[in-house]
Amino acid sequence: MKAPAFWTQDGYLPRLLDPLGCLFKAGGAIRQFATPTHVAGIPVICVGNLVVGGAGKTPVALSLASQLAKTGQVTVFLTRGHGGRLSGPIQVDPSVHDAGDVGDEALLLAEIAPTWISRDRGKGGIAARDAGAEIIIMDDGFQNPGLTKTLSLVVVDGGYGFGNGRMLPAGPLREPIAQGLERASAVVLIGVDETKITESLPKHLPVLRATISSIAHDRLRAGVSVLGFAGIGRPSKFRASLETLGLEITHFKTFADHHSYTANEIQALLSEAERLGAVPVTTAKDHVRLPADVRSRIERLDISVRWEDEEALLLVLKKGLGHGQG
Numbered sequence: 001m002k003a004p005a006f007w008t009q010d011g012y013l014p015r016l017l018d019p020l021g022c023l024f025k026a027g028g029a030i031r032q033f034a035t036p037t038h039v040a041g042i043p044v045i046c047v048g049n050l051v052v053g054g055a056g057k058t059p060v061a062l063s064l065a066s067q068l069a070k071t072g073q074v075t076v077f078l079t080r081g082h083g084g085r086l087s088g089p090i091q092v093d094p095s096v097h098d099a100g101d102v103g104d105e106a107l108l109l110a111e112i113a114p115t116w117i118s119r120d121r122g123k124g125g126i127a128a129r130d131a132g133a134e135i136i137i138m139d140d141g142f143q144n145p146g147l148t149k150t151l152s153l154v155v156v157d158g159g160y161g162f163g164n165g166r167m168l169p170a171g172p173l174r175e176p177i178a179q180g181l182e183r184a185s186a187v188v189l190i191g192v193d194e195t196k197i198t199e200s201l202p203k204h205l206p207v208l209r210a211t212i213s214s215i216a217h218d219r220l221r222a223g224v225s226v227l228g229f230a231g232i233g234r235p236s237k238f239r240a241s242l243e244t245l246g247l248e249i250t251h252f253k254t255f256a257d258h259h260s261y262t263a264n265e266i267q268a269l270l271s272e273a274e275r276l277g278a279v280p281v282t283t284a285k286d287h288v289r290l291p292a293d294v295r296s297r298i299e300r301l302d303i304s305v306r307w308e309d310e311e312a313l314l315l316v317l318k319k320g321l322g323h324g325q326g
Contacts (some may be wrong), residue, residue: 078115
């Protein structure tokens with residue numbers, strides 16, 4: 001789904017939907033109480049958020065894996081496998097699995113480190129540990145109580161914050177803000193704090209500031225005409241990345257988050273790009289969902305995370321790694 005525009009503002013429609021938000025909140029509370037909890041016995045670092053949509057969890061998880069690789073310990077990813085048909089627990093094999101099997105995030109994570117998918121996070125964590133994992137980075141799952149977390153990082157997009165502050169479907173929140181922040185070890189603030197969320201955070205909660213930058217390729221240099229398309233939570237962020245690189249956007253098309261592209265859709269995009277004399281480009285998440293035979297014809301825009309204070313990040317991670325026995 002695409003994030004509705006009214007999630008960023010208050011008004012008649014959000015208030016009308018508030019009763020459904022109360023039901024969503026109640027369902028979350030029941031889930032927290034009723035779901036069995038497993039302890040992996042090794043550090044489990046959760047990278048999550050309080051809202052639906054793209055806050056930057058996966059890029060942050062990838063960056064953490066690069067940091068933790070320096071410890072020499074076997075670090076693996078654990079994710080739900082959203083958008084894939086397999087329920088797991090199973091280790092992702094990019095030579096065998098595609099996005100239809102394990103979802104797009106899992107394929108991106110598997111490019112960096114061993115990756116497990118499991119809709120039951122508890123069973124997934126135990127399976128990863130039994131296979132030799134020494135540290136687990138859980139991409140998403142902050143609201144999932146199935147696996148005890150050693151450290152929980154809540155990622156917040158500085159330009160979006162917590163939206164209108166209402167629960168789904170009246171707003172983007174997966175759970176009440178105060179409730180979620182009580183379980184957080186730190187907040188990762190991505191970009192400029194345009195929504196002033198830092199002013200309302202608990203004073204004791206560390207705030208790790210970071211920016212996400214695009215990695216330009218030869219075909220994506222300033223002045224090049226591009227046809228951009230994306231099926232992510234907030235496609236506007238991808239468009240902004242293209243503009244930051246100085247690319248000339250001749251056409252931009254959006255799809256629902258985790259959209260499965262059909263052959264006809266891809267052909268239409270390629271034909272339009274050829275007509276416009278533009279380079280077709282999409283996000284890394286979208287690129288891994290494309291049919292293998294067309295990926296070479298479409299540019300992939302990769303991104304990376306830059307930490308404002310890497311020492312502060314390392315201090316937070318050190319605390320998490322020091323208490324891995326849950």
